[in-house]
Amino acid sequence: MRVSYDWLKTMIDIPEDPKTLSDEYIRTGTEVEAIDTVGESFDHVVTAKVLTKTPHPDSDHMYVCSVDVGDKNLDADGNPAPLQIVCGAQNFEAGDHIVTAMIGAVLPGDVKIKKSKLRGVVSMGMNCSARELGLGGDHSGIMILPEDTPCGMPFAEYVGSSDTVLDCEITPNRPDCLSMIGMARETGAIFDRDFHVELPAIKAETGRATDDELSVEIADEGLCDRYVARIVRNVKVGPSPDWMVKRLNALGVRPHNNIVDITNYVMMLTGQPLHAFDLDTFAERDGHRRVVVRAAQQDEKFTTLDGEERTLDAGMGLITDGERPVALAGVMGGMDSEIEDDTVDVMVESACFNAGRTSHTSRDLSLISDASIRFERQVDETGCVDVANVTCALIEEIAGGEVAPGYVDVFPAPKTIDSIKLRLARVHAICGADIEPDFIERSLTRLGCTVERDGEDFMVTPPSFRPDLPREIDLIEEVLRLWGMGRVTATIPAAKNHIGGLTREQKLTRKVGEILRACGLNETTTFGFAAPGDLEKIGMSTEGRGCPVVLMNPLVAEQTEMRRSLLPGLLQSVAYNEAHGTPNVHLYEVGSLFHGRENASLPKETKSVAGVLSGQWSEQSWNMKYRKLRFFFGKGIVEELLAQLRIEKVRFRPVEGESYAFLQPGRAAEVLSGGTVLGWVGEIHPEAREAMGIDEVVVAFELDLDKLIKGARNQDNYREFSQYPAVEHDLAIVVDNTVTCEDLERRITSAGGKLLEGVRLFDVYRDPVRIGKGKKSMAFALTYRSDDHTLTSEEVEKAHQKIVTKVCKGVNGEVRG
CATH class of the missing domain: 3.30.56.10 (Phenylalanyl-tRNA Synthetase; Chain B, domain 1)
Known part of the structure; x- marks a missing residue:
């Protein structure tokens, strides 16, 4: 402002x-x-007129202009001569009156205007926008002046005496x-001073009554809280008086004509947005016209004042004449109903549109206006009639209009304002200072509140234009900021300070990061937003992930949902790095996921940890060959993570089916702790990689962090080393190809009892001739040891045979000779 x-x-x-x-x-x-x-920095800045406008010979967005600056530039014979100026603005044509900064001018910001060449064409000055002149307003185009503006007038004289803004x-x-x-x-x-504002009043009301000619209907009460309309007939559209132009320019508002300028002036004066319609453009039936406030239909078209046709979404607010739209409610008027030079009868709109609906319309259409900024912050609905009357009085005074008797006021649900008890003791306790009761009463009164004494306390009724004062604490804040935070004496808090600490969840979350970094992964943070269909794009099932949580006002047009998995964001990071010449990517992320729930106001939020590894695990050197990433790298990292968290009964189960279509069959597994699924690990399917634009093999994992924290043990268990020697035996078992190593290890461990200390797979052998088709030999090294004595060969042999018998029977296998 x-x-x-x-x-x-x-x-x-x-x-x-x-x-x-x-x-x-x-x-x-x-x-x-x-x-x-x-007005202070306007030396060598004059009003001018564009004589010609031709495209720049070496640019597709600049123009070479001939500009008439009156007698401010003379030729050799002493006659006025136009200036050649190169300009990149798009909003002007030949014949427009503009503001030109000549050579020697110094604009706000210490911008010095010199003779220059722009792509080989000499420019003798600059055509200025309002912001370049320090007047605020639109910077996208140069400032356009009324047609009757003389050429060569010093701009300081045009805008009047200097003003500070x-x-x-x-x-x-x-x-x-x-x-x-x-x-x-x-x-x-x-x-602590009085202020006064002299507002004009309507001198006379003549002709047909407003409510006899015009009716107003609010078809969607969620769009509009109040709508007031007045009619002014026989206006004369023309330039505004100098005093009004000066004030509008100072506030960064570009003058148009007297009718439009009056509505802008009153808005800047009172804060109530207004709009003036050419009444003759409204549909008429039997001498009667209508105003209907309704919601737009999906994909309905409407051309706004800036000449752009806009496609509307369902629910956006429209002002119509009962047959066609004439304005976007609270945002901008329509081209077909704007005030023109030949406008005779005017309808003045003074309304209060819904803050939320106006904000969504404005932002969804990328159309921010002075009106929409005010409506989305909530306009005082009680002032609509008074502001409409002030506007009509100014039109009557400046444009010679005749104000029609009365007005139409549709106000479906007037609001009431409750009084608030303000306790003096509470003020002193919150502020930490003994603020005088007279100061409290005087300050709140000057802010527009109605204040009554209630013993030591106060009964305060906030004004309708202060929706931010619904509670006692808000009133205390107003008192304190006016009294001065700097006046509050610093005191030591009476409460004892306690040293803070991390919760178990915070400690374990940090530990997860430490473990993964120790495994060679780098932490990253991706967006918490996602594009619709990002899971389906890579073949990831949405089952069990809830419905999408859709953002009402997304920051990025493509990312309109909250994410339900960390994997898509991490794969985008891999694709980005690969496209920029960094194929070896080892990343992990700890973040939140959001799962929508039916009939619930808030989504379910869970924590997840995920990682991606692509390219090579290590670069080739003189003493080491490069190691390409495969499934077992990811599995090893997950095993290390779960082992250091002391999570028990960890096992891996092969995955298949549509739920894991994004993973490569045979190179992926679910991660379980007992019967609880913690997550998955595996190689990303080639089709999923292709969908993301990734060439290199990607190994990934994603685990439910909440389940990891729940299953993690707080304390480590220690066992004394045995002082007695170990005995090793090898066991090679021929089994079907469908039998997994995990299954065999589990069976061996179960059958081995207390004497079996370790199981290690060291060989897998396949030969259709020697061991049979569809078969494989898996060889394990078994370690036996006792904690209290040296094992005899008989004890070892007995334990070993027990393992052989139970395992072979359980998997229908046989010992390989």
Whole structure:
């Protein structure tokens, strides 16, 4: 919000030094981003007219213009001569009146204008935008002036005497400060001074009554809280008076014509957005016109004032004449109903549109306007009639209009404001200071509250334009910021300080990261958002993952859902690195997943840990060959992780079927602890890699971190080493190819009893001739040892034969001779 110092001085007695005002704004919570002086830096800046506009011979986005600056540039004979200026703006044509900075001008920001060459063409100045002149506003095009603007007038003279403008950043909870009256009220509360605003009143009402000619219907009450309409007839559209142009320019609003300028002026004055329609463009039936506020249909088309046809989504707000749209509710008017030079009758709209619906429409269409900014922060619905009357009074005064008697006011559900008890003791306790009761009452009153004493306490009714004051604590905050945080004496808290610590979950989560880093993986963080269909794209089943959690206002157009797996994001990282010449990628991530639930307001959130390994595990060197990544690298990392977490009964089960279609068959497994599935590990299927644009083999894993934390043991168990020697026996068993190593190891361990200390697979042999078709020989090294004596050969042989008998019987195998 740009605050004109000269305009503010007409409402309230303020310090002569704008810096003092700026410091007080900052002290009380309003950030001042800049203090600009309008009119001071306008030497060699003049009004001008574009005579010709031709494309630049060596650029497809710049133009070579001939600009008439009046008598500010003379030829050798002393006659006015146009300037040649190269300009990249797209919003002007030959015949437009503009603002030109000539050679020698110094614009705000210490921008010095010199003779220059742009792609080989000489430019003798610059055509200026409002922002380049320090007036704020749109920077996408140059400033267009009214047609009757003379050429060669010093711009400082055109905008009037210099003015100081404070560029304030208004927080979203203070919509009341998006107006000059709001800033005057805020200033009055800061300096404890009265403010006054002289608002014009309608002098006379003549002709047919407004409600006799016009009706208003709010078809969707979720779009509009209140709609007020007034009619002004026989207006004369033309330029606005200089005083209004000066104030609009200071606030960064480009003047158009007197009717449009009046609506913008009143909006900047009061904070209430308005819109003026050409009434004759509305459909008429039997001398009657309608206004209908309704929701748009899906893919409905509408052309806004900027000339762009927009495709609307279902639910966006529209103002219609009962037959066709005439405006986007709370955002922008339509081209077919705008005020033109030949407009005679005007309908003034003063409405209060729903904040959320307006915000979604504005952002979904990437169409941010001064009106939408105010509506999405909530406009005071009680002021609609008064603001409409002020607007009509100005039109009557400036454009010579005749105000129709009465107005139409549709107000379905007026809101009531409850009083709040403000306890003096509570104020002192929260603020840490004994703030005087008179200061509290005076400050809240100046902010617009109604305050009544209740003994030592207060009964406070917040004003309708302060929706951010619903609780006692909010009132205390207002008192404290005006009294001054800097005045609060520093004290040592009475409570004892306690040293914080990490929870078990935090400790184990950190330990997981430490283990994976020790295994050679690097931590990464990918987006928590996902594109629709990202799981289906790689063949990952959505079963058991809940429904997608759809974002209402996504930051990225393609990522409209919360992620349900870490794998797609990690695969995107692999693809990105591979495309940029880094094929060896070893990453892991710990992050949250979000699973939507039917009939639940919030999704289920779980923690997951996942990793990806692609390319080579190690580079080739003089003493080591390179090692390409395969399934067992990932399996080994998972085994190490679970072992260090002391998770018991870990086993791996081969996976198959559609649930794991994204993994390579025969090179993937589920990870279990007893009967609990912890996750999976395996090589990514070639089709999934192709879908992600990855050439290298990728080994990946994803584990449920919540289950890992639940299954992890807090303490390590230690056992004393046996002092007695070990005895080793080899066992080679011929089994069907379908029998897994894990199955055999489990059976051997179970049958071995206390004497069996270790089992290690050291050979797998296949030969259809020697051991049979569909068969394989798996050789294990078995280690036997006792804790309390030296084993005899008879004891070892007995234990060994027991293993052979039980294992062979269990898997229908035989010992290989």
